[in-house]
Amino acid sequence: MFELPSPSHLDIETVDDCQVVRMYDLPVELSNLIKALYDGASFHNRSVADFYYVAGILRLSTKYFITHLRKQAIRHLSQTWPHSLRGHDHMVENAVKAPPVDGLSYPYVHPLHVLNLARETNVRIIVPSALYFLSLYPLSDLLQGDHPKLQIEHPSRPSLPDRCDAGLRPSYMRWRSPNVSCQNEDNICNKAFTRLANRLARSWVPRTGPIHWMVQAMDELSNDPNVCGPCRRAFRQDVTALREKVWSELPGVVGLTDWKNLEAADMDI
Template sequence: MSADDLGSKQKTNVPPTDFAPSTDVWYSDGSVVLVAEKTAFRVHGTILAAHCEVFKDMFAMPQPAVPDASTETYEGCQVLRLQDSPTDLKHFLKSIYDFSYFRPGVTAKFPVVAAVLRLGTKYDAPALRQRAIDLLATAYPLSLEAWDARATKRLVPPFEDELTAYIELAIESDIRAVLPAVYYAASKTPLPDFLDKLHTLRVAPSVQWDVCRAFVVGRERLLQAEPAPTLAFLQSEFPRPGCQNGSTCTNQLNLSVRRVLPQASSSELYHQWCLDNPDKVGSALGLCTACQATVATSITDGRKKVWEQLPGFFGLPDWATLEARDGLGSSHD
């Protein structure tokens, strides 16, 4: 038999494959082929084991000297078929192989962060999982200061329907630190609209019910808690040290009580405006400079008190417990 005949016979004996090599992650010297749906990724078992405890344990198991018929191989490499999406697996593997692809403290799109978090949790890759949590916490942070700065500081850009996407990811990957801020943002949207979105959550029905209940109850607690500390400056006994206009400021505040309290109790618009514009409230009321500063400080302090209670409104542990639970320190605020 000629060499050409032998080569032809060997090729015909190669079992057919039902997958195509990835155009993003395929190393010719790799030792293992990971298959997700119809896409294959050829990688190195040693590198996977160095990052993921699940793969480390898997590859530490003794392998037979001669693969049996049940062992699938491709070009001499072990084939592992995974129940992951090809896109998620691509993002995860590129994050392992290319440090610049998923760097700490650098902007990353949500699908990349979510993929790394999902598979980092599934395959026990603690460093990558924590990096993903850190990035998510810049979008929905633990501190009020970080919340106020998130428009310019968040490292995961906003996208449509992100609130429900964050909730789904938090439930799936067992993180809770981002949920209070997510629920806080959702509480500022019309309730019927957000409830409709919660009913589309891709989670178990019992979990969906728990989320809906936690949100509705927490939203009610939040809206009940906000007005009193926010509008404390309208109380007759509210101290205004250093007031420059005396009775003039007092009269303006008394007039404001009669004008804005009915509006605040019926529509909640005024107290929300105060929360959003603490530095403008005193000026809008015609108060002296000293009283303007006092009112702004009072509103800001009221916001801080409500924020400290925020996790509890939604049935979650306090901020310190959430911070420790999900590996977040003050440097991540």
């Protein structure tokens, strides 16, 4: 390398006698990165434009090894695509309450874009959550690729995963037996469980996901006067444990290590 000749003055591109260094990044992303280096990054989740901003910061901070900006971007993304059950509940609550922005529902970006960004930047902590919410979309819709969130111009390219939520639907409640301390006779609690399962199955909202559906089931049962106290408490304990179990196993379902190791690798916790 030291034997290579230096470029002649005629070969050097200059502007106002200053040497030009050509960058091949997207101008808007490079501009945002430079501003973030000097003024700090400001991450929000008010519209899909905010996702584009954090995506650009994450992409270039990864490329140029700017560790502090990369960690900030990952932490921000993990608030929307969480790594904890509490974070999941908060995200779904926002999705239910937040009004559409520019015709797009919260969180305004399609999970496919999130997954592609994670792949580009080698971020794994947001992958299980993004895949979980992606599983709520019918495969036929993904194949058509005509969802409004997929029509927005973005460097990410969608892939085609399959659904994986069916096993968490009302079946775990429909066949539930009364608690050993049940205070009702004539199988009243068991019949109440069956009625509740059928009613919730008819009102199933795929957009909120099966883990949130379990919360709805607990809330519905708590208001059912036909179910005795011991059965109601046992049901809440069992469903709470099931939610925690499903969430803790989610990374393994998609072929990743556990949440603790993902946090240590991507967020330095």
